[in-house]
Amino acid sequence: MLLLEGIRKSYREPNGARLPVLDVPRFAIGECEQVVLLGRSGCGKTTLLHVIAGITRADAGKIKFDGRDVGRFSEAGLDRYRAAKIGYVFQTFNLLPAFNALENVLLGMTFVRGLKDPERARRLLDRVGLAHRWHHKPSAMSVGEQQRVAVARALANRPRLLLADEPTANVDPANQQNIIDLIRATCDEDRIALLMVTHSNEVAEQFSRRERLDEINQIAQAHGGAA
Amino acid sequence: MSLWRIALRSIQHRLFPSLLTMISMALGVTLVVVVLSVHGVMQESFTSNASLGYNMIVGAKGGKLQLTLNTVYYLSSPVENIPYEYYLEFLTADQRDREITTAVRVEAEAIRQAMAGFDLLGSPAVGLAPASLLGGMIAEQALERGAARHLDRGRPGKFAIYTEFALPVCLGDYLGNFRVVGTVPELFERLRYGEDSEKKYAFKAGRNFQRHSEDHGYFEAVLGSTVARELKLKVGDPIAPAHGSVDGHKHAQQFTVVGILAPTGTPNDRAAFINMEGFYLMEEHAEPVPTKTESEKSADGDPATADGGASVEPPVAAEQPFVLPRAESSSIPLPLEQRKVTSLLVLSKQRGALSLQYLVGKGKDAQAIFPLQEILSLFTFIVTPLQRALLFLTAMICVVSGTSILVSIYNSMSERKREIAVIRALGAGRSTVMTIILLESIILAIGGGLIGWTLGHSLNAAASGQIEEYTGVSLGFFDLAPGLKMGDLFEMASTSGVWEWKISPEVVVLPALILLAIGSGFLPALSAYRTDVSRSLGS
Ligand SMILES: Nc1ncnc2c1ncn2[C@@H]1O[C@H](COP(=O)(O)OP(=O)(O)O)[C@@H](O)[C@H]1O
Ligand SMILES: [Mg+2]
Numbered sequence: 001m002l003l004l005e006g007i008r009k010s011y012r013e014p015n016g017a018r019l020p021v022l023d024v025p026r027f028a029i030g031e032c033e034q035v036v037l038l039g040r041s042g043c044g045k046t047t048l049l050h051v052i053a054g055i056t057r058a059d060a061g062k063i064k065f066d067g068r069d070v071g072r073f074s075e076a077g078l079d080r081y082r083a084a085k086i087g088y089v090f091q092t093f094n095l096l097p098a099f100n101a102l103e104n105v106l107l108g109m110t111f112v113r114g115l116k117d118p119e120r121a122r123r124l125l126d127r128v129g130l131a132h133r134w135h136h137k138p139s140a141m142s143v144g145e146q147q148r149v150a151v152a153r154a155l156a157n158r159p160r161l162l163l164a165d166e167p168t169a170n171v172d173p174a175n176q177q178n179i180i181d182l183i184r185a186t187c188d189e190d191r192i193a194l195l196m197v198t199h200s201n202e203v204a205e206q207f208s209r210r211e212r213l214d215e216i217n218q219i220a221q222a223h224g225g226a227a
Numbered sequence: 228m229s230l231w232r233i234a235l236r237s238i239q240h241r242l243f244p245s246l247l248t249m250i251s252m253a254l255g256v257t258l259v260v261v262v263l264s265v266h267g268v269m270q271e272s273f274t275s276n277a278s279l280g281y282n283m284i285v286g287a288k289g290g291k292l293q294l295t296l297n298t299v300y301y302l303s304s305p306v307e308n309i310p311y312e313y314y315l316e317f318l319t320a321d322q323r324d325r326e327i328t329t330a331v332r333v334e335a336e337a338i339r340q341a342m343a344g345f346d347l348l349g350s351p352a353v354g355l356a357p358a359s360l361l362g363g364m365i366a367e368q369a370l371e372r373g374a375a376r377h378l379d380r381g382r383p384g385k386f387a388i389y390t391e392f393a394l395p396v397c398l399g400d401y402l403g404n405f406r407v408v409g410t411v412p413e414l415f416e417r418l419r420y421g422e423d424s425e426k427k428y429a430f431k432a433g434r435n436f437q438r439h440s441e442d443h444g445y446f447e448a449v450l451g452s453t454v455a456r457e458l459k460l461k462v463g464d465p466i467a468p469a470h471g472s473v474d475g476h477k478h479a480q481q482f483t484v485v486g487i488l489a490p491t492g493t494p495n496d497r498a499a500f501i502n503m504e505g506f507y508l509m510e511e512h513a514e515p516v517p518t519k520t521e522s523e524k525s526a527d528g529d530p531a532t533a534d535g536g537a538s539v540e541p542p543v544a545a546e547q548p549f550v551l552p553r554a555e556s557s558s559i560p561l562p563l564e565q566r567k568v569t570s571l572l573v574l575s576k577q578r579g580a581l582s583l584q585y586l587v588g589k590g591k592d593a594q595a596i597f598p599l600q601e602i603l604s605l606f607t608f609i610v611t612p613l614q615r616a617l618l619f620l621t622a623m624i625c626v627v628s629g630t631s632i633l634v635s636i637y638n639s640m641s642e643r644k645r646e647i648a649v650i651r652a653l654g655a656g657r658s659t660v661m662t663i664i665l666l667e668s669i670i671l672a673i674g675g676g677l678i679g680w681t682l683g684h685s686l687n688a689a690a691s692g693q694i695e696e697y698t699g700v701s702l703g704f705f706d707l708a709p710g711l712k713m714g715d716l717f718e719m720a721s722t723s724g725v726w727e728w729k730i731s732p733e734v735v736v737l738p739a740l741i742l743l744a745i746g747s748g749f750l751p752a753l754s755a756y757r758t759d760v761s762r763s764l765g766s
Contacts, residue, residue: 047761050761050764053652055651055652055760055761055764056760056761075656075657076656079651079654079655079656079657079659080654082652082653082654083653083654083655084654086654088652088653090649090764092765094645094649094652094764096646096649096650097240097646098236098237098239098240098646099236103228103236106228107228107233107650107653108653110228110233110653110655111650111653111654111655111656111659112654153653157653157654
């Protein structure tokens with residue numbers, strides 16, 4: 001379903017030098033597959049997710065999603081792709097403070113053309129166990145609850161691929177497993193492929209397919225070799 | 228969720244700064260509404276007062292504008308007076324004779340009475356003829372003299388053929404803060420007011436004053452509606468004008484209010500009208516009798532000789548007239564030569580205006596002016612720059628309100644970068660987030676605009692009583708600022724077509740202001756458009 005080939009990405013540092021972050025010769029995720037991606041901090045995990053989500057463009061390489069070349073999408077095409085195909089769970093939740101839980105979930109489907117399903121938003125809130133809290137603003141919720149709302153929002157647009165960037169890094173330990181279970185179970189039920197980034201081995205061990213970014217990313221290897 | 232709802236939520240979330248922005252916008256719009264209303268009311272009141280019911284003012288030589296302000300608006304510092312003869316020269320032969328004969332007869336009768344008084348007291352000098360006899364003799368003499376003084380009795384006034392009517396006006400006294408106008412009862416019959424000079428003066432209570440009445444003699448007064456209301460006076464009340472200025476000493480002579488005018492929206496609402504005959508009888512209103520040399524001097528400027536010295540007279544003017552010792556509250560009208568008037572309101576015959584101006588101006592004392600011209604030039608030289616300044620102020624207000632919206636939204640942008648990035652990560656395009664920010668400024672601008680409009684018009688409505696009273700322009704809550712011609716608004720030469728349409732400047736300025744405010748949302752909207760999503764997500 002998703003295939004990366006020869007993806008390179010570098011950032012320009014303030015002093016003008018190029019900082020290479022990604023050089024991924026090949027990486028693929030199958031239909032409904034759940035993959036965990038391990039890597040130490042700063043090795044380019046978030047950057048990889050951004051590239052996959054079309055939030056940022058790779059410098060070189062090919063991204064194929066359902067056979068279509070994402071790298072050649074126009075700007076508006078990328079927006080539509082992100083809106084319709086991708087769900088994204090952020091490490092810092094990124095709920096919008098001006099909106100209540102239900103509205104935050106609704107925002108997940110607002111930008112998909114032709115999708116307007118408030119009932120689904122309520123069902124999703126119900127599924128993450130927060131139906132009764134629908135009118136609460138993020139500031140009135142615990143971090144665990146916030147991340148559950150964020151998961152519901154990421155699923156609101158019926159994505160084909162859910163990207164989860166260290167979804168439990170900022171959640172208290174008691175809730176971490178809950179969140180992982182919730183994400184994995186809903187992806188299973190809705191037949192959504194999952195790419196979850198983590199640096200926790202405990203989390204990684206629950207996945208049948210585990211990838212280390214150091215191994216698929218040649219730059220990380222180079223760095224790792226040096227270290 | 229609609230983009231409107233998203234924008235509204237963002238505003239609600241930043242309620243306090245949003246409110247501040249709206250209030251600043253609202254105050255801006257309020258000021259604009261008020262400025263435009265003041266502007267429009269000024270214009271409208273000037274144009275509607277431009278139909279005075281007369282077309283010329285005759286008054287002392289000197290400042291034309293001052294004469295106009297005094298006579299039309301009862302404003303500005305008082306002007307010099309002109310001799311009563313000028314008034315007589317505007318009258319027909321009949322009217323003029325009547326004035327002169329009445330005056331002479333009344334004078335003789337007064338002398339006779341005064342001398343009779345000495346009889347009753349007992350004649351101090353035995354052997355002399357009784358004083359009444361003496362009085363009779365003097366009176367006859369006076370009559371003769373009077374007749375001699377006005378040898379040219381029986382002729383029409385020199386300006387009469389050019390004149391529809393002339394109404395004398397004597398200014399100088401005050402009732403409270405209001406001007407007292409000494410005049411003749413015909414004023415309210417001859418003058419019309421309203422935009423097309425179609426309305427007749429009407430009495431809300433009582434009647435017009437009379438030249439001489441059974442009940443009050445020469446001392447009747449009629450009050451403008453505002454004067455009556457503010458001084459709480461009604462028909463039957465006595466009033467005592469103050470001499471010379473607002474805080475001048477009160478005349479001992481009292482007048483009785485016999486009528487109160489219905490509101491007219493003209494400056495006459497703010498004047499107290501008294502019988503001119505009574506006015507002359509108050510102390511210090513008689514002119515000192517001219518000495519020989521003075522009267523000779525003034526003979527040059529006498530309107531009777533003004534037309535190039537064609538008439539050969541007056542030979543008798545050189546003689547000292549008899550001066551009667553006058554007591555306060557005298558019931559004897561003032562002799563004509565001791566009278567002066569401040570101005571004459573003249574309606575000229577169709578083609579008589581320029582002749583009148585020329586003939587009157589030839590004399591030494593007086594000039595005939597066209598008040599409309601003065602009002603118009605006042606308007607162009609003072610009011611128009613003032614209005615420009617007001618409009619400039621309006622423009623500044625617009626800029627300030629616009630800027631405040633800009634600053635408010637822009638300030639929130641740095642903390643909102645992340646929110647915008649999240650919305651973009653959820654699939655919103657650049658133009659979508661830009662639209663959201665623009666919608667916010669639209670909501671702030673229109674919301675502030677509506678509040679400001681309501682506030683401004685509430686102020687107008689609250690002041691409408693006063694405005695109507697001072698200017699005659701009515702301005703209710705739902706009335707837009709009085710209209711200007713399109714041509715005036717855009718400084719275009721007013722020729723024809725669209726430039727003649729009258730529209731309220733509010734219709735142009737307020738939407739422009741709102742557009743400006745919305746436009747100022749473009750900068751932050753652009754910054755939203757440019758947000759680097761990847762960098763701003765921060766995770
Ligand atoms: N916008 C950016 N500009 C410059 N350098 C960046 C930018 N984003 C990330 N980096 C750098 O790229 C590297 C990889 O970052 P990231 O993908 O966030 O790593 P991870 O998510 O694995 O911690 C880091 O060294 C980081 O400092
Ligand atoms: Mg990261």
